[in-house]
Amino acid sequence: MRPLSYVRARTVDDAVAAVSGTPDSAFLAGGTTEVDLWRLGVVRPAMLVDVNDLPLADIEDVPGGGVRIGAMARMSDVARDARIVERYPGMSEALLLGASEQLRNMASMGGNLCQRTRCAYFRDGRAPCNKREPGTGCSALNGFNRGHAILGTSEHCIATHPSDVAVALVALDAVVRTIGPDGARAIPAGDFFLPPGDTPNVEHPLQHGELIVAIDVPDVPVARASRYVKHRDRASYEFALVSVFAALAVDGAGRVAQARLALGGVGTVPWRARRAEASLVGRPATAESFAAAADEELSDAVTRPQNAFKVPFAKRAIVRACGEVIR
Amino acid sequence: MGIDRSTAAKTAVAGVRGPGVEPAALTVNGATYAIEIEPRVSLLDALREHLDLTGSKKGCDQGTCGACTVWVDGRRVLACLTLAISCEGHEVETIEGVARDGELHPMQRAFIEHDAFQCGYCTPGQIMSAIALLREGNAETDADIAEFMSGNLCRCAAYPNIRAAIRAVRDAADDGPGGG
Numbered sequence: 001m002r003p004l005s006y007v008r009a010r011t012v013d014d015a016v017a018a019v020s021g022t023p024d025s026a027f028l029a030g031g032t033t034e035v036d037l038w039r040l041g042v043v044r045p046a047m048l049v050d051v052n053d054l055p056l057a058d059i060e061d062v063p064g065g066g067v068r069i070g071a072m073a074r075m076s077d078v079a080r081d082a083r084i085v086e087r088y089p090g091m092s093e094a095l096l097l098g099a100s101e102q103l104r105n106m107a108s109m110g111g112n113l114c115q116r117t118r119c120a121y122f123r124d125g126r127a128p129c130n131k132r133e134p135g136t137g138c139s140a141l142n143g144f145n146r147g148h149a150i151l152g153t154s155e156h157c158i159a160t161h162p163s164d165v166a167v168a169l170v171a172l173d174a175v176v177r178t179i180g181p182d183g184a185r186a187i188p189a190g191d192f193f194l195p196p197g198d199t200p201n202v203e204h205p206l207q208h209g210e211l212i213v214a215i216d217v218p219d220v221p222v223a224r225a226s227r228y229v230k231h232r233d234r235a236s237y238e239f240a241l242v243s244v245f246a247a248l249a250v251d252g253a254g255r256v257a258q259a260r261l262a263l264g265g266v267g268t269v270p271w272r273a274r275r276a277e278a279s280l281v282g283r284p285a286t287a288e289s290f291a292a293a294a295d296e297e298l299s300d301a302v303t304r305p306q307n308a309f310k311v312p313f314a315k316r317a318i319v320r321a322c323g324e325v326i327r
Numbered sequence: 328m329g330i331d332r333s334t335a336a337k338t339a340v341a342g343v344r345g346p347g348v349e350p351a352a353l354t355v356n357g358a359t360y361a362i363e364i365e366p367r368v369s370l371l372d373a374l375r376e377h378l379d380l381t382g383s384k385k386g387c388d389q390g391t392c393g394a395c396t397v398w399v400d401g402r403r404v405l406a407c408l409t410l411a412i413s414c415e416g417h418e419v420e421t422i423e424g425v426a427r428d429g430e431l432h433p434m435q436r437a438f439i440e441h442d443a444f445q446c447g448y449c450t451p452g453q454i455m456s457a458i459a460l461l462r463e464g465n466a467e468t469d470a471d472i473a474e475f476m477s478g479n480l481c482r483c484a485a486y487p488n489i490r491a492a493i494r495a496v497r498d499a500a501d502d503g504p505g506g507g
Contacts, residue, residue: 003346006366006412018340028413035369035408036389047343048366050413076402100478101463102393102456105402106409236477 001039005047009054012179012213018049020181020209027051027211029111032103037116041125042132056213065219071110071212076101078109090226090245091168097230098164100237110212113166117159118239130156131200150301150310152268157200161193162239166270168228171245171262174217180210193269222249222258229321240265242314244321256280266314273297285326287319294318351412356424366412371395373411374421382422382451393479396452397421403459422451434458437492445483453479457493466497
């Protein structure tokens with residue numbers, strides 16, 4: 001457990017200046033990832049800049065029917081916000097199916113997006129891991145990889161992204177708003193999570209000292225009937241083996257008019273299932289169509305003996321989630 | 328929310344504390360204590376090692392077991408993943424603070440009446456979670472109780488009795504004042 005300096009930021013500008021001006025520093029939000037990985041020796045900040053007092057916890061309506069979620073809003077509060085429950089019930093479910101109530105009370109929405117993988121080789125602080133120590137190799141490729149990704153993998157990393165709510169956010173085309181040393185910018189959620197490729201250590205486009213200040217979720221009428229289905233090894237308080245965010249609109253002829261689908265637990269990033277969405281639109285809203293769409297999405301999955309079960313598992317989960325949203 | 332500011336002012340970092348020992352003031356169960364801690368000290372270690380409040384337990388020290396559950400500003404959180412220094416200016420409540428005037432809290436009594444523990448190590452965290460659960464209002468069904476207590480593991484698997492204790496306090500509270 002390395003020594004730490006600590007400073008409590010009073011303004012966003014102070015927080016950004018403190019981290020961007022100090023190489024070995026990091027923001028401290030809920031701490032549920034940062035403190036855990038610091039104690040394990042996986043991350044090694046010399047200074048933590050506490051952003052918990054910043055006025056970024058509000059959830060607000062934005063023009064056009066969307067919602068702006070402050071980066072410091074806690075998972076438990078967002079999950080139960082009346083606007084989130086009404087407009088994006090699948091997102092509320094994703095939040096409530098993540099972690100435990102204690103962790104949801106601590107964890108911030110901005111921090112959730114920045115949480116690190118649960119890959120045991122990443123977390124042990126010693127095994128070769130390209131995400132933790134670039135160039136050392138990936139221990140999971142031929143190791144214990146039952147929980148690992150089958151989509152978006154590379155020969156350098158097959159770790160899954162652990163977030164549930166991020167699965168909903170990519171399906172909803174949310175936008176991540178930041179303030180950094182070079183000013184403010186808006187990053188579509190779909191561009192925020194970077195697949196491992198040759199640089200699994202680079203997980204998002206944030207600069208050092210760039211702080212997530214809000215997440216904008218646009219008005220997505222079809223999401224008012226969305227669902228989040230999560231399957232895991234325990235009944236509760238566990239990361240997903242497979243999860244599905246689904247929102248479908250069905251026309252008068254029983255055909256899928258709109259589809260929003262995203263997967264958790266199977267991708268190196270929260271996985272927008274665009275091929276499945278394209279496959280569904282115009283097809284009858286039936287289990288056969290849902291299965292065909294799942295096949296389409298999973299056709300180039302790269303599996304290993306231990307995690308090959310995730311292909312049929314994900315397919316069944318997609319069929320089930322789609323069936324539940326049209327009921 | 329001030330999220331559209333175009334640039335951040337470049338200023339020296341003021342108010343940095345540590346990495347050495349720093350004076351800090353922690354408010355726990357209504358009393359404020361002056362202690363000297365390094366910023367890296369967790370709230371759990373500050374409670375146990377500096378304030379001798381050893382009711383909160385260290386099970387996993389990595390946020391997976393719930394034995395260290397305490398309340399900060401009335402919300403249940405994990406003391407092991409909380410830095411003590413970040414709690415300055417906030418109200419911490421622990422298992423030592425739930426009894427009133429020498430009387431056990433109704434949830435403590437219910438845990439005894441329903442034999443809701445065997446080894447007892449997880450019990451302070453279970454009770455802090457259980458009281459908060461009823462305050463949160465998410466304990467309508469046994470399934471709700473199981474789901475919203477899932478952050479507190481019990482290796483003795485006293486779960487049925489824990490749920491019975493929570494049900495008893497919930498139902499007593501429904502019947503009238505004084506239940507908790």
